[in-house]
Amino acid sequence: MQLVFHPTTQIVDILHQLVSRAYGHCLQLYPDIQSFTGNVYRQDSPLPQFASPACITGLAGVGKSCLASALERVLPSDGYVACPPESSKFPMRSLWRVDVQVRSSLKDMLAPLGGSEGSLGDQLKTARKRAYRDGVALLLADEFQFLTASASANTRITQTLLSMGYCGLPTVYVANHSLLHRLLRRPQEDRDRLLADLMILSPDTPESDDWSDTLAALIAVSPEIFRINPKTDAPQFHRYCAGIKRAAVGLLVEGYRIARSQTNDGRFTVNMEHIQSAYRSHLFFAHRIDIEIVTQQLILGRQVDNKRNDLWCPIGQPDRLHPKLTEEMRQRRDLRLTEEIQRAATSGQERKTNKPVNRTHHTGESSTVVKLPRRARPDAETLRTNAASLRDL
Numbered sequence: 001m002q003l004v005f006h007p008t009t010q011i012v013d014i015l016h017q018l019v020s021r022a023y024g025h026c027l028q029l030y031p032d033i034q035s036f037t038g039n040v041y042r043q044d045s046p047l048p049q050f051a052s053p054a055c056i057t058g059l060a061g062v063g064k065s066c067l068a069s070a071l072e073r074v075l076p077s078d079g080y081v082a083c084p085p086e087s088s089k090f091p092m093r094s095l096w097r098v099d100v101q102v103r104s105s106l107k108d109m110l111a112p113l114g115g116s117e118g119s120l121g122d123q124l125k126t127a128r129k130r131a132y133r134d135g136v137a138l139l140l141a142d143e144f145q146f147l148t149a150s151a152s153a154n155t156r157i158t159q160t161l162l163s164m165g166y167c168g169l170p171t172v173y174v175a176n177h178s179l180l181h182r183l184l185r186r187p188q189e190d191r192d193r194l195l196a197d198l199m200i201l202s203p204d205t206p207e208s209d210d211w212s213d214t215l216a217a218l219i220a221v222s223p224e225i226f227r228i229n230p231k232t233d234a235p236q237f238h239r240y241c242a243g244i245k246r247a248a249v250g251l252l253v254e255g256y257r258i259a260r261s262q263t264n265d266g267r268f269t270v271n272m273e274h275i276q277s278a279y280r281s282h283l284f285f286a287h288r289i290d291i292e293i294v295t296q297q298l299i300l301g302r303q304v305d306n307k308r309n310d311l312w313c314p315i316g317q318p319d320r321l322h323p324k325l326t327e328e329m330r331q332r333r334d335l336r337l338t339e340e341i342q343r344a345a346t347s348g349q350e351r352k353t354n355k356p357v358n359r360t361h362h363t364g365e366s367s368t369v370v371k372l373p374r375r376a377r378p379d380a381e382t383l384r385t386n387a388a389s390l391r392d393l
Contacts, residue, residue: 001218001221001249001252001253002249004217004218004220004221004249005063005066005069005070005217006210006213006214006217007070008063008204008210008213008214009210010201010202010204010210011063011066011067011070011201014056014067014199014201015067015070015071015074017199018071018138018172019071019074019075021054021138021170022075022094022095022137022138022170023137024170025137025138025169025170026135026137029046029047029132030135033083033084036083037083037088039132040090040132040133045125045128045129045131045132045168046132047128047131047132047167047168047169048168049166049168050165050166050168051165051167051168051169051170051171052165052171052193052194052196052197053141053161053164053165053171053172053173053193053194053197054170054171054172054173054197054198054199055172055173055174055175055180055194055195055197055198055199056068056172056173056174056175056199056201057174057175057176057177057179057180057198057199057200057201057313058176058177058200058201058202058313059176059177059202059203059244059294059310059311060176060244060246060310061244061245061246061247062201062202062203062243062244062245062246063201063245064142064174064201065142065143065174066245067174067201068097068140068142068174071095071138071140072095072097075094075095075137075138076092076094077094078091078092078093078094079091079092080092081135090133090134090135091133091134092134092135093134093135093136094135094136094137094138095136095137095138095139095140096112096113096131096136096138096139096140096169097140097141097142098112098139098140098141098142098164099142099143100141100142100143100144100160101143106120106159106160106163107120107123109141109160109164110123110124110127110163110167111123113126113127113130113131113134113136113167114126114127114130120163124163124166124167127167128167128168131167131168131169136169137169137170138169138170138171138172139164139167139169139170139171139172140171140172140173140174141160141161141164141171141172141173141174142173142174143174144157144173144174144175144176144179153182154182154183154185154186157179157182157183158183158186158190158194161173161194162190162193162194165193176310177309177310177311177312177313177314178309178310180195180313180314180315181309181314183195184314195315198315200313200315200317202243202317203242203243203244203294204243205243206234206235206238206239206243207234207235211234211238211243212230212231212234213230214245214248215228215230215233215234215237215248216230218248218249218252219252224269225256225259225268225269225270226252226256226269226270227269227270227271228270228271228272228275233272236272237251237272237275240275240276240278240279240291241287241291242290242291242294242295242298244287244290244291244294247287247290247291250278250284250287251275251278251279251284251287252270252275252278254278254281254283254284255270255274255275255277255278256270256274257278258274258277258278258281259271259274290308290311293305293308293311294311297311297312
């Protein structure tokens with residue numbers, strides 16, 4: 001299920017932008033064979049001295065790394081090109097992808113094109129020449145969150161991104177929201193270079209075809225077990241994962257485990273009741289906390305936990321998505337709140353039979369007024385408990 005990928009409208013739009021940048025770079029730098037062969041043997045690379053990196057950002061688990069992998073599949077595969085008159089063969093690679101790891105140094109990242117010998121300046125010079133010779137059209141850097149663990153993370157990340165920009169290629173880096181918060185604390189000259197070109201990948205809206213199609217693709221892994229309607233159940237399923245694809249997979253896996261544990265003969269199916277149980281399970285606790293925070297922020301339009309920068313985009317949401325998503329989340333929350341109030345107002349037997357309360361008017365000649373005891377003022381603990389119950393809705 002982790003391998004399932006559905007290209008939503010947002011993903012297709014971003015892929016189109018990236019392919020267009022790569023295509024434009026090739027048109028400008030490789031006009032004909034004569035220009036290419038002449039530039040290959042130049043002492044200095046014809047690539048621009050600096051190219052400001054673009055950024056793809058979004059919540060963790062929303063599909064950024066899947067988008068990067070899809071870009072690799074969309075662009076032409078590696079090969080060779082023969083150039084007359086000697087028909088010399090040159091290697092061709094359309095994409096240079098760098099996966100940042102915890103202990104990755106800048107020299108390690110440049111090694112595939114710049115080699116491992118010499119100074120950083122020597123590496124950059126070699127990388128620029130090889131990038132042009134190999135026809136690299138795009139530089140993609142992923143998993144930058146691994147660099148945020150060190151004490152000097154801000155400086156290290158900035159130096160890494162700027163150095164990649166000096167390769168002279170159209171550069172794109174994938175970042176979680178927490179990295180954007182760090183970059184916003186950099187001086188203006190760094191922000192202007194690193195945050196001027198942003199592409200936001202947001203969760204799909206509950207009622208959208210993209211979301212129902214994504215859910216359908218996940219269920220198609222085992223349709224005989226997952227008895228979930230991707231059309232009618234999509235909004236309710238969205239409530240439990242906020243449209244985050246990694247959380248959606250976690251719900252299905254945990255729902256499968258719960259359904260399987262409830263049978264002894266091995267015959268079972270997974271429905272929305274199991275998904276609801278999965279959402280409330282202790283194994284889904286970490287996802288549930290994140291989803292509740294994301295939902296509150298969408299409704300309130302502000303960050304609700306200053307310690308969770310990874311869940312709040314500091315530059316806002318795309319205009320085409322934010323108002324619609326916020327309104328849908330608010331309406332569903334109001335509906336759930338109304339249902340919870342009605343449920344709390346009924347007796348235990350009424351809740352069990354799920355029947356409304358039938359009230360009849362007394363038509364007797366007289367009635368006795370019974371004074372109800374005054375309720376004590378709630379203490380601090382009661383107020384905290386009530387507030388927590390409303391947050392859980």
